Amino acid sequence: MMSDDIKNIWKSGFTAENRETITSGIDFDARPSINLIDRFEEKYALNVKILFGAAVGMPLMMGLFDMELLGTFLGIFCLLNAFSTDKYLGELRRMDRLSDTHSFLKHFQTWMSDGVRVMVTISRFFYPLFFVVTAIQFWTLEAIQEEVAYWLAKYPDIALINGVPVWLLVGAGVITVALFAFAPKLYRMDVKSFYGDDGDRLLALVSELETLKQES
Amino acid sequence: MGQDFYKQSILPYAGIILKICKAWTNSPEECEDWVQEVCLQIWRSRDSFDGKAKWSTWIYRLTLNVCMTNRRNIKKDQDKLNRLPEATNTETNDGLINLEIEALYAAIRQLGEIDRAVILLYLEEKSYKEIADITGTNANNIGVRITRIKEKLATLLDSKEKHVRQKGKA
Numbered sequence: 001m002m003s004d005d006i007k008n009i010w011k012s013g014f015t016a017e018n019r020e021t022i023t024s025g026i027d028f029d030a031r032p033s034i035n036l037i038d039r040f041e042e043k044y045a046l047n048v049k050i051l052f053g054a055a056v057g058m059p060l061m062m063g064l065f066d067m068e069l070l071g072t073f074l075g076i077f078c079l080l081n082a083f084s085t086d087k088y089l090g091e092l093r094r095m096d097r098l099s100d101t102h103s104f105l106k107h108f109q110t111w112m113s114d115g116v117r118v119m120v121t122i123s124r125f126f127y128p129l130f131f132v133v134t135a136i137q138f139w140t141l142e143a144i145q146e147e148v149a150y151w152l153a154k155y156p157d158i159a160l161i162n163g164v165p166v167w168l169l170v171g172a173g174v175i176t177v178a179l180f181a182f183a184p185k186l187y188r189m190d191v192k193s194f195y196g197d198d199g200d201r202l203l204a205l206v207s208e209l210e211t212l213k214q215e216s
Numbered sequence: 217m218g219q220d221f222y223k224q225s226i227l228p229y230a231g232i233i234l235k236i237c238k239a240w241t242n243s244p245e246e247c248e249d250w251v252q253e254v255c256l257q258i259w260r261s262r263d264s265f266d267g268k269a270k271w272s273t274w275i276y277r278l279t280l281n282v283c284m285t286n287r288r289n290i291k292k293d294q295d296k297l298n299r300l301p302e303a304t305n306t307e308t309n310d311g312l313i314n315l316e317i318e319a320l321y322a323a324i325r326q327l328g329e330i331d332r333a334v335i336l337l338y339l340e341e342k343s344y345k346e347i348a349d350i351t352g353t354n355a356n357n358i359g360v361r362i363t364r365i366k367e368k369l370a371t372l373l374d375s376k377e378k379h380v381r382q383k384g385k386a
Contacts, residue, residue, distance in 0.1 A: 006320060006339065006366070006369060006373075007339060007341075009316045009317055009320050010317070010320065010339040012317075013314070013316065013317025013320070026252055026255070028255065028256050028259045028260075029259075031252065031256055033253060033256060033257075034249060034250075034253050034286060034287050035253060035257065035282060035285055035286055035287070036285045036286065036287055037285055039287060096264070097257060097261055097278060097281050097282070098261055098264055098265070098274055098277055098278055098281075099277070099281075099352070100277060100349065100350060100351055100352030101277065101280050101281060101284065101333060101350065101351045101352055102351060102352030102353060103352050104277075104281045104352075105281075105284060105285075108285065205284065205329060205330060208328070208330045209330060209351065209352065209353060211357075212330070212351070212353035212354060212357045212358070212361060213352065213353045213354050213357075214354065214357070215354060215356070
């Protein structure tokens with residue numbers, strides 16, 4: 001019978017495998033991991049450090065260029081992002097690699113998709129807000145004000161609202177709305193380029209295991 | 217790493233780890249990397265073992281979980297050519313056995329990842345309940361799945377046999 005054949009092949013096929021040569025003499029404390037989860041842990045741990053650094057550095061740096069508003073906005077954003085990423089990293093570190101395959105893959109896949117969902121929501125508001133704050137910051141710069149005054153003097157008939165040319169407000173409005181609409185798509189493209197096909201693959205594996213898990 | 221831990225808890229199971237990793241990659245270098253990765257994960261997770269399951273069950277679970285989440289060499293992974301291994305010496309019994317086991321591995325690698333996990337555990341003579349415990353599935357569904365997998369393997373191995381005969385005639 002087929003099952004006896006393959007079982008016999010399996011049993012007789014393994015003699016003196018070179019197990020020991022593969023596993024001995026390796027410093028496991030120093031060996032870097034090639035596992036996906038460990039790679040994510042390293043990346044997110046580094047991100048947390050960079051974000052905390054930026055939360056302090058951005059306001060200081062922007063202050064040197066008289067852009068305190070933008071610096072404060074970016075500092076607050078980086079700080080909140082740092083805390084959020086740290087919490088997210090903690091969930092990854094608590095992932096139980098010893099659980100059964102279904103629980104393990106489902107946990108990991110849920111972690112990935114939850115993270116993407118949160119960041120997509122954040123990006124929808126962050127990119128437009130970043131643009132608006134940057135625009136306001138630049139508008140208040142002395143050099144820009146001088147330039148605007150020159151053009152207003154040259155074209156005195158330009159329609160203004162609170163001293164701001166209407167066409168500029170309309171343009172800024174269009175960009176803001178476009179960023180609000182397209183930011184999630186842009187973010188997902190970014191994520192896809194980072195995660196590659198791992199996300200889709202994990203989803204497919206989890207789905208298949210759930211089929212096997214259903215009561216028959 | 218503690219030599220005692222290595223000798224008692226990893227080395228006796230290195231064969232199981234190697235068998236499972238070979239089902240995920242046909243590259244000897246990558247297989248070696250993956251076996252070492254599993255051993256690394258065992259070392260790191262050793263304090264988490266709570267004794268509720270057998271140590272060997274724990275090893276199977278960890279190995280499968282690591283194989284499914286290891287970074288893989290995409291180019292090699294996409295190379296789905298079911299190349300037959302080089303027949304180094306088919307005149308001796310050992311040569312024939314090597315060819316058969318490599319052919320079986322090549323067929324197993326053609327299966328989906330879940331099917332691979334299930335059939336490997338079946339070949340390791342795990343019961344349906346043990347297979348369900350390790351994979352987190354339902355023992356009732358495992359039996360049906362194994363039957364389908366064996367049919368797939370039979371088809372794959374038959375086509376290999378024909379290929380070998382044709383090569384011999386050429």
